[in-house]
Amino acid sequence: MSSQDLSITAKLINGGVAGLVGVTCVFPIDLAKTRLQNQHGKDMYRGIMDCLMKTARAEGFLGMYRGAAVNLTLVTPEKAIKLAANDFFRQLLMEDVMQQNLKMEMLAGCGAGMCQVVVTCPMEMLKIQLQDAGRLAVRHQGLASATPSSRSFTTGSVSAHKHPSATLIARELLRTQGLAGLYMGLGATLLRDAPFSIIYFPLFANLNHLGLNELTGKASFAHSFASGCAAGSIAAVTVTPLDVLKTRIQTLKKGLGEDVYSGIGDCARKLWTQEGPSAFMKGAGCRALVIAPLFGIAQGVYFIGIGECILKSFE
Secondary structure (H helix, E strand, O other): OOHHHHHHHHHHHHHHHHHHHHHHHHHHHHHHHHHHHHOOOOOOOOOHHHHHHHHHHHHOHHHHHOOHHHHHHHHHHHHHHHHHHHHHHHHHHOOOOOOOOHHHHHHHHHHHHHHHHHHHHHHHHHHHHHHHHHHHHHHHHHHHHHOOOOOOOOOOOHHHHHOOOHHHHHHHHHHHHOHHHHOOOHHHHHHHHHHHHHHHHHHHHHHHHOOEOOOOOOEOHHHHHHHHHHHHHHHHHHOHHHHHHHHHHHOOOOOOOOOOOOOHHHHHHHHHHHHOHHHHHOOHHHHHHHHHHHHHHHHHHHHHOHHHHHHHHOO
């Protein structure tokens, strides 16, 4: 195996390990983000803690990890592609990857964001259905108790709404809509992920550069972690309006009175007119709390070089 092949393999391992650790740590907050973004007004959840407490009471501790299996399965290739693609484009566009060139760093970040959606779009499509099922089940149950004869959005028991299967959802989408069903909301995902990476990667590179050790050529774990947290939270909050649109578009089942959207423009127009401009920032705090440690852990693991250590142990 050549040194270049070794480097690529190590980057893929680093990205995968970082994604697994990060998702496990922050998934409940990500679930709260999805439910807050999908609710119209504040009729069910008043904020992050209220959402998490109600979820824990209604669905148990494991209810806060609804949809985590999809994320944990696909986050390894997703994070690996994102981090490795950014490095690839930096090497392709810049003669010296250690130099600071904002324009090239932004282009590399954009390339990484566009590459990752191959995995991100179907992953989030399935994850959102699982995460939002509990909210719909509680809403359905509440409406049924208020008006027993009414059916709010789909037929079936509360438990069917509450505990759907990612495999069944994927099979149904493939059967009825083909591969395009799993890639519903691809445009919105690109619209979110490309700007996120354009902001995140150059910002992280410049913050991390401030802590580089001249002898090792690498920043300390603490500095890489802090740089990842800072860059991730700033990028996450900045693109929250695009994430809200993506979440609404990718949510297949709607509650009574909740809109169906024909596209990004239709979703943005209805959100603005019906819920006001503040609706575009729903879940911003959750996103910052999710992305900051997620990318802090990712960059810390990446720069420690766990992948290199694993590969050396097999030599």
